[in-house]
Amino acid sequence: MKHLIIIVTLLFSGLVSAQSNYEKGMQKAFELWGSNPIEAANLFERIANAENDNWLPAYYAAQVNITSSFGEKDEQKLSAQLKKAQDLINDATAISQDNAEILVLQALLHTAWVAYDGATYGMTLSPKVVELYTKAKALAPDNPRVVYCNAEWNMGSARFFGQDVTPYCKDLEKAVELFANFKPETPFHPNWGKDRTIMILESCGK
Template identity: 30%
Template sequence: MKTKQHIGSLMAATLLTGSMAMAQTTDQYKTAMTGLITRMDTTQSVDGNLQTANAFSRVANAEKDKWLPYYYSALCTVTAAFSEPSIEKIDPLCQQATQLLDEADRISPNNSEVYCVKAMIVLAGIKVNMMQRGMQGIMKAQANLEKAVQLDAENPRAYYLMGQQSYNTPEKFGGSKKEALAFFEKAVELAEKQKDRANTIDVNWGRKPAERQAANCRKLLQLAAK
């Protein structure tokens, strides 16, 4: 009887130790991700974004079953591509972002957030050759954003990016500041519903730029009306 009790105590201790180790690992992951997301939100330079992308990649290599580190690494990489002044460096950055995003897509298929970044990668690549990639790239990005909305109609980032696309596209090619304003306002409205994500590692970027772009649209529309 005592032997059984001893075995039972050992099993309980082993399970408790395992649970504590798992909890500690989870806490370390969240702490690392929280710090990197804060860095991501305050970084503006190409080098800064790439350094943050590399840091997210290191987390991804340690947590291969989690999609968020791959996603954030791809997001930082494509953000760097948008700001990269050297045309010849943009395609390699977009390819790197695609590889990272493919891993996020593998772990979390049919994810609206992933399709938003897919659209961003296409749009970043247009700058390499506007004449050859322009219309086709715009259409491909739009298809990705429509898929993002189909997967999650409450995703503010999808509407923010749709607004950006409409804002930056010349009117003769289908752009519209009025349509862009509606998208930006929708993005802000939906971001308000996700404000509880602010202190988590869940995806929550996009509100502030959507608010700024909505204000820009209002000014331009007021000037056009005069």
């Protein structure tokens, strides 16, 4: 019995230590993101390799690569970043299927290509983006990122075709309300987008 207690205690200590290392690593990666996104992405990826059953590190490693790619003019660098991001999204999806957060990230990856060269990628990727947001809305209609990112995509499409963006302002208003009531499952679950939603809404229709 004594030996059993020792074994259980050691196992529990190991779990606590592993959890602590995970938390410390994630916190460090988030801190790096603002000043050194490449190092942040690498750290998220290392955490993902250690956390085989956790989709969050791969998700954030992909997100860093995607957000860094917007505005990138070098096609070779852009392609490498988005290829890496796609591999990480695939890893996250293998762990957590039918996940609205991951679907939004996939839509943003396609959007990065469209933003880079709409004439080349718009026709093929735009329907995929619409399909992803449609699926995400069906899975999580009250997820603020689903609503806000879909609205921003629709506004971008409307501007491209010279159409009025005002009809989508109400979606941004809904997203702001959803952000006010949204509570992530853990401190590391996605909780981004509120500030940008408010910023876009302030200039909505202008």
